Amino acid sequence: MAEYNAKKLGQYLENFCLDPSNAEEDGKTQIQDVDIQGTKVIKYINEFWTSKQRQALPIHEVSYRACFKPQLPRFFINFLTVEGDTVYDPFSGRGTTVVEAGLLGRKVIANDINPLSEILCYPRFFVPELKEVEERLGEIPIDIEARADIDISMFYHPDTEAEIVSLKDYLLERKQAGMEDPLDKWIRMVATNRLTGHSKGFFSVYTLPPNQATSPERQIKINERRGQTPEYRNTHKLILKKTKSLIKKITERQRENLYNAGKTAVFLTEDARETLKIPSDSVKLTVTSPPFLDIVQYSQDNWLRCWFNSIDVDEVSKKISMTGSVEKWSQIMQKVFDELFRITKKDGWVAFEVGEVRRGSIRLDEYIVPLGLRAGFNCEGILINLQEFTKTSNIWGIDNNISGTNTNRIVLFKKQV
Numbered sequence: 001m002a003e004y005n006a007k008k009l010g011q012y013l014e015n016f017c018l019d020p021s022n023a024e025e026d027g028k029t030q031i032q033d034v035d036i037q038g039t040k041v042i043k044y045i046n047e048f049w050t051s052k053q054r055q056a057l058p059i060h061e062v063s064y065r066a067c068f069k070p071q072l073p074r075f076f077i078n079f080l081t082v083e084g085d086t087v088y089d090p091f092s093g094r095g096t097t098v099v100e101a102g103l104l105g106r107k108v109i110a111n112d113i114n115p116l117s118e119i120l121c122y123p124r125f126f127v128p129e130l131k132e133v134e135e136r137l138g139e140i141p142i143d144i145e146a147r148a149d150i151d152i153s154m155f156y157h158p159d160t161e162a163e164i165v166s167l168k169d170y171l172l173e174r175k176q177a178g179m180e181d182p183l184d185k186w187i188r189m190v191a192t193n194r195l196t197g198h199s200k201g202f203f204s205v206y207t208l209p210p211n212q213a214t215s216p217e218r219q220i221k222i223n224e225r226r227g228q229t230p231e232y233r234n235t236h237k238l239i240l241k242k243t244k245s246l247i248k249k250i251t252e253r254q255r256e257n258l259y260n261a262g263k264t265a266v267f268l269t270e271d272a273r274e275t276l277k278i279p280s281d282s283v284k285l286t287v288t289s290p291p292f293l294d295i296v297q298y299s300q301d302n303w304l305r306c307w308f309n310s311i312d313v314d315e316v317s318k319k320i321s322m323t324g325s326v327e328k329w330s331q332i333m334q335k336v337f338d339e340l341f342r343i344t345k346k347d348g349w350v351a352f353e354v355g356e357v358r359r360g361s362i363r364l365d366e367y368i369v370p371l372g373l374r375a376g377f378n379c380e381g382i383l384i385n386l387q388e389f390t391k392t393s394n395i396w397g398i399d400n401n402i403s404g405t406n407t408n409r410i411v412l413f414k415k416q417v
Contacts, residue, residue, distance in 0.1 A: 063210040064094035073097040073287040085284035090272035095121025102261030111268040123189040125262025126182040163235040205230040213304040273335035289353040337375035365409040377413035
């Protein structure tokens with residue numbers, strides 16, 4: 001019979017961080033007692049996942065701005081839940097937490113104010129066979145004269161644009177007719193992921209990474225600077241290539257786990273402060289990372305993805321709470337914590353990941369602790385996972401030692417009443 005490992009988590013952290021032999025071996029394990037607004041909190045500092053654990057499955061390789069590595073939620077899911085427990089993410093993004101939870105046999109609830117989240121996440125619970133995708137793509141008609149209702153010629157060859165618009169129209173027609181099935185949704189997800197990027201694996205000419213669509217005006221300048229014009233890309237072949245990459249290495253057990261989780265999965269597009277569709281005292285573990293002040297402009301990054309999926313980007317922008325004030329950000333997060341306390345089971349957990357912003361002058365974990373305490377949680381500690389630079393961060397022009405998020409800083413709460 002499966003047992004919870006909460007005690008083992010505490011022992012692991014204590015042993016891993018306090019054992020002198022560990023500290024001598026890697027030279028960077030630390031433990032700190034800190035006072036945060038009158039509350040004593042333990043900080044555990046080391047590299048708890050990434051290089052110390054197995055590589056994540058390719059099924060996670062769906063690009064989205066400011067997403068964390070699958071090893072992060074896996075760490076907490078393994079320690080703090082058992083099969084059949086419900087795992088939740090109120091800021092789901094590309095769905096890293098819930099997909100990892102599904103792989104591990106947990107039930108899932110995902111919420112994100114941006115409807116792109118479900119488009120990128122839901123299909124991966126129903127993993128198709130490559131042959132099925134190939135056959136469905138062969139059924140989709142292509143109008144070689146089709147053109148978008150906006151100017152995207154700076155990104156795509158005319159023949160590529162025709163294929164994209166034909167696919168967009170096909171998927172919209174299927175959805176409006178109530179005929180969209182998991183295979184259509186898979187193709188939609190992969191195509192959304194392949195719209196723009198910086199290699200020949202994407203539909204577009206060379207541009208920014210796929211998690212950050214640049215503006216048409218800036219793309220024109222990129223084309224001029226690089227002396228490039230969009231060349232033809234076969235969208236169907238690229239969808240198949242990405243599908244093959246996503247589904248490789250997945251076992252039949254993992255495929256079955258995802259399918260079972262998908263059958264009962266709940267996907268919401270609500271404000272995280274008010275998720276009335278989630279029953280009280282129903283969630284065993286929340287693993288999430290909220291929007292960090294005004295660091296990431298989600299609507300600007302996703303304008304082309306929204307166009308492809310017939311989503312009004314302006315309406316999405318109005319709903320996303322972005323602020324440059326840590327005080328206003330804290331007010332929003334306080335209401336999120338109040339809602340998390342309502343839906344969390346007794347002895348349930350919240351792992352709330354934040355980062356250092358503005359050249360490390362703002363450590364959001366120290367703002368988060370009192371918010372969780374006021375909501376009624378106990379703070380079990382702060383895990384600070386050190387990590388190496390990432391290629392994507394360098395592409396963004398962010399030196400992780402100077403700005404952006406330097407580390408994973410996870411504040412761990414428990415509901416004990």
